[in-house]
Amino acid sequence: MEKSLIIIKPSGVQRGLIGQVIDRFQRKGLQINGLKMMQLDEQILREHYAHLIERSFFPLVLKSMMATPVIVMVVSGKDAIAVIRQMVGSTNGRQAAPGTIRGDFSMSGQENIVHASDSAENAIIEIERFFSPEEIFEYTPALLQYQYSDDEIGID
Numbered sequence: 001m002e003k004s005l006i007i008i009k010p011s012g013v014q015r016g017l018i019g020q021v022i023d024r025f026q027r028k029g030l031q032i033n034g035l036k037m038m039q040l041d042e043q044i045l046r047e048h049y050a051h052l053i054e055r056s057f058f059p060l061v062l063k064s065m066m067a068t069p070v071i072v073m074v075v076s077g078k079d080a081i082a083v084i085r086q087m088v089g090s091t092n093g094r095q096a097a098p099g100t101i102r103g104d105f106s107m108s109g110q111e112n113i114v115h116a117s118d119s120a121e122n123a124i125i126e127i128e129r130f131f132s133p134e135e136i137f138e139y140t141p142a143l144l145q146y147q148y149s150d151d152e153i154g155i156d
Contacts, residue, residue, distance in 0.1 A: 002080040003033065004117040005126035008071035010064060011111035018071055021101060021114060024087060025075055029147040034074035034127075034136040040065050048129060057110070064110050072130045078152055081123060084116045 008021050026032065045065050052058050077083060089096030093106025093113070106112040117123035127136070144153060 001031070001076040001078060002120060002123075003074055003076045003127060004081045004084050004123045005115075005130060006073045006075055006084065006117075007115040007130075008073075009111070009113060009115060010067040010070060011106070011108070012113040013068050013070060015105070015113075017105055017113060020105075022071075022073070024101060025073075025084070028077075028083065028087065030075045030077040030080060030083070031141055032073055033076050033138065034131050035071070036131075036135065037069045037071055038130070039069045042066070044129065048126070060110060074127055074131060074136050078148060081117055081120060085118065088114055088116045 006025070008018055012018060012021055022032070022035075042062060045062055046053060049058070049061055052061060075084065087101060089100025089102040091102070091112060092109040093102040093111075094108075096103035096106065096112075098104065101114055102112050117126050141147070
């Protein structure tokens with residue numbers, strides 16, 4: 001199963017949306033393999049958002065992402081990254097489709113509730129940035145057979 005990193009940003013934490021966001025991923029059938037609250041600092045944010053450091057709005061990203069602790073999660077499932085990206089919606093909440101997390105809960109491009117890995121390669125890097133191997137748990141959900149067909153999970 002493919003893994004992705006999800007961050008519930010300070011905008012989601014401050015607005016009391018942690019439970020609703022996690023619930024959406026679980027109701028979809030995605031599995032939580034790691035979950036914790038942490039306070040981000042400038043060092044980890046400069047690493048995580050290295051592609052934005054030269055942008056004029058980067059100081060706003062730092063201020064926003066350090067405003068409160070965040071929730072970081074490792075979530076897995078078949079085609080998890082694509083599924084999660086669809087669930088999250090467009091970066092700008094005003095443009096995100098209704099029914100997506102950002103479409104339902106955000107009116108901002110920055111204060112947009114969640115971050116989700118954008119590729120399998122980046123997911124590996126991001127998960128290693130925020131989690132040690134001991135913080136990620138592999139297990140078989142009891143209801144897995146009702147979430148996927150046998151051929152989707154490799155059962156003969």
